Amino acid sequence: MKSQLVIPLFALLLLVVFNLIRDAGFFSLSITVNNNGNSVLSGNIISILNSASELAIISIGMTLVTASSKGQDISVGAVAAIAGSVFVRVLREHNITWPIIILAFLGGCVAAILCGVFNGTLVAGFKIQPMIATLILLTAGRPIAYWINGGATPTVDSPLLGYIGSFIPGVPIPTPILIVIVFAVLVALILRFTNLGLYTQAVGINEKSARLNGINAAGMKILSFMILGVCVSIAGCISVSRIGLINHETILLDIEMDAILAVAIGGNALSGGKFSIAGSVIGAYIIQALTITLYAMKVSSTAVKAYKAIVIIAIVVLGSPVVQGYLLKLRDKLFQKSKKALESQAYGE
């Protein structure tokens, strides 16, 4: 296992243990019957996994963008609003059937990918700092989303959307969780059967060298922004499907900060280079688990953010090179005696 996953996994474990001590029943699952008459699983674990879906998907794309461009895309929330609005507009103009839903989703994807191309071109072609480049769509995205539907909160109503946003009849697990699993497997397959990982890391670590080895560095950066576009559009469509409407002002608001945080908690350097997508996904669930835990502790929703910040400081500091170095030294000290004994044996002393 990669050593960078140790801290995020440890943090997740701590959260679990903390909750078990606090309330042994925190993780209990129960089967309930929902409004539509389906028997479904419910409990804190399910709600953590379910509500973290959008964040988990976006942090996958954010990891790639961070690795290749050494910066972050802060426009993901706004672009999700655009993709969601396209999704809603297509749905509203047709009778909602499965082909139409797929068409609407693809429409949202195209819009988000175009936004990705826009961001990527500014970053890779014009060498603008990613945060500045994506500031443009952060500012303009939600107004554009409003303009697409020409109304504040257009609604779409169809049981089919409920299948996406909550449950498929007969399946006790919320669909967003299933979507995350399918998408994560897909990304894992892409990483396994293409050179996406190697190229992205090479570009992020040493762009000049990557280019001299025949890698299209600018192309890889733009590609990573496009992949993030796909992630954002999936997240946007899930979010719309959950509630059957889109509010361009609030949909996935501030998710960019959580996504960046998830990448950081996952042990990835925000300065790019080597990455672990698994780390970021774990990071996303840590953030959500923390939120749900705080809610369960009856912390008021305004105070939650402050408590979250405290825990996150602890995780990030624990994962910092300074503390890591100190911990390594400590470990060496503890094991020095046995190590020395081994060495003298090895050198025949």
Add this chain to the structure above:
Amino acid sequence: MPNDIALSMRNISKSFPGVRALHNVDFTLYKGEIHALMGENGAGKSTLIKVLTGVHPKDAGEILIAGSNKEANIKSPQDAQNLGISTVYQEITLCPNLTVAENMFIGRGDYHFVNWREMGKKTVEILEKLNIPARSTQQLATCSLAVQQMVAIARAMDMECKVLILDEPTSSLDEREVEKLFSLMRELKARGVGIIFITHFLEQVYEVCDRITVLRNGELIGAYDIKDLPRVQLISKMMGKELDDISEIKNSRVSHARADIPPVFEATGLSSAAGTKAFDFKIDQGEVNGFTGLLGSGRSESVRAIFGADKVTGGKIHINGKPAKISKPKDAMKLGIGYLPEDRKQDGIVDDLSVRENIILALQVMRGFFHPFSRAEAEKFADEYIKLLGIKTASMDTPIKSLSGGNQQKAILARWLLTKPQYLILDEPTRGIDVGTKVEIQKLVLKLAEEGVSVTFISSEIEEMLRTCSRLIVMRDRNIVGELMQDDMTQAKIMRTIAGEAVQNG
């Protein structure tokens, strides 16, 4: 004369996970001597210095300073500095945006107020005393590299150092600057400072040093007076073998070039955005040729144009007699051209990636985005070339940045050999690496030529090129000013070709 000892290290041992970097090494430095610390890459020179300066804690052994019998307790570079041990590294570690005076005094003492007048006056004094051609109010960045290095040394001196460590201070300096640095070193020596000098340039060792300590594989080979250790013996001690190898290379200057078939690469009127003037160039199969000229003459820019590393702005190219087009590195790679860049750190290695990933990178890119090598295939390739080139690494999964310079270079070389190029461009493959590896690389070049690979070899050390190349292209001011073949290839002739044109134009 124990009173003359500035520093002595006894039985120093240091291990890193999987590597025994130093084993029972002794080192003695007298006052007022310049002492060369020699060894191949990975011999333990840097580790010894880092132990001495408190960067790495030692596992065993003791360090005594200035003849005292009490063990020095060095836990950090700050401790070392307080004991009078100063280090000047190859890369200048001062602040280029501050003035010379500020650089001399920044971070010293525990004062909270700065007396600018006093500081300026003291700086002028030191600069004059040490004959350093800089003004105290000058911004450091506007000084030449040599002067910057001298300021770093002056700073160390003013901090009353008794031991001065110079780690490859000359590698980015030209000859005149090196001479200046040497006179400063001699001056310090006369003042009784003990200087440890680390360099890859043998000539410089014999020009300036008094004694030599040789390390090999983390062990002490011996300490010698300079007059007792002729060059050949020094090299053989560093490499641990007799030196037939080098003489062998000298005699084997046989061209394997095949002029009977169309040249492997031929360019007419090639030019690039990096500022090469349009030039013609060709190389036959199995030929080893070289570009030579002073620094900045356009050697590197020319070969970069061949590889498409900079934007190509004009020219026609034929590969094996057929017209071809190279507009980016990948085009060149597909045509069987490999390019080892001049700047290993900036353009060569991908430092956080493993040795394995660095080795397979070029071949992987040629194979395509959708066809990654399996782990087993990649490991097979990496293993094969790590063995073939004798790359010293803890494992193939070690990040390449933790290898020594020579071994990094070998890994980059492996990267291109793995692509089985028909034409390999090596730009300064031997810069900053030890003698043993240099010889290995030269031998490898000749072996490749024997196998029918064409090689363009560039080196700042003309002797190296004379040994390996059968044709030299001489450049000046981004123009090709001459071409020398077999018998014309002598140092004198090259100088004349470079200089002769200068006279005409001047």
